Amino acid sequence: MMTLKVNGKDHQIDADPDTPLLYVLRDDLKLNAAKFGCGLGQCGSCTVIVDGKAVLSCVTPLLLLEGKQVTTLEGLGTIEAPAPIQRAFMEEQAAQCGYCIAGMMMRAQALLQRNPKPTDAQIRAEMEPNLCRCGTHMRILRAVRRASRLMDTADASQTLQGRAS
Incomplete structure (x- = not known):
């Protein structure tokens, strides 16, 4: 046990x-x-x-x-309150068949946790181990960039809320 x-x-x-x-x-x-x-x-x-x-x-x-x-x-989040990475993948319609997407989101989340503003080259290198046979690679790349912006906006909102308290 x-x-x-x-x-x-x-x-x-x-x-x-x-x-x-x-x-x-x-x-x-x-x-x-x-x-x-x-x-x-x-x-x-x-x-x-x-x-x-x-x-x-x-x-x-x-x-x-x-x-x-x-x-x-x-x-990471729920249907009612998706995490920024989940929201970004939905907004960019990054899933086609959907089989790889959970793994893609988790790899992207790990990247954004340690590097909140990655370059496209860094995103591509990080995502390389995960395979997508449907070919939504460009939408996945856009989703990771969007998640970075969403996380930045969420962090800024929390900072402002903390100052208002």
């Missing part, structure tokens, strides 16, 4: 330590945004964030996650 912290909540997990995180997320915790694509860490559809870094959950065993914070797409 181990404790796994996912989206800010502790979960008691009874699974073999070698079990890939993806299986626990989908089967035990019913968090289905991360997708099983290749199972080999080559497509990125299973990407989640662990302690601020984009991680391929299909090849990350539970034993590496003790004491770490796992964030899935479900932990």
Whole structure:
């Protein structure tokens, strides 16, 4: 039995330590945004964030996650109040089939958390491990740029609200 912290909540997990995180997320915790694509860490559809870094959950065993914070797409926002990255992907219509999009959003979120104003070259380099067969790459790039602006606007609003208090 181990404790796994996912989206800010502790979960008691009874699974073999070698079990890939993806299986626990989908089967035990019913968090289905991360997708099983290749199972080999080559497509990125299973990407989640662990302690601020984009991680391929299909090849990350539970034993590496003790004491770490796992964030899935479900932990970023809701339908009623989407996170800036989710809102940007919707506004740019970055999804076509939608299979890769959760992984794309998580990789973009990890990038924007450590570099709020990335260049196009930095965005492209960061997104490269995640595959999209539908070819929405340009819309994904626009969505990441939009999310950066949305996050900047949200940060500015919070700063102004803090000063008004």
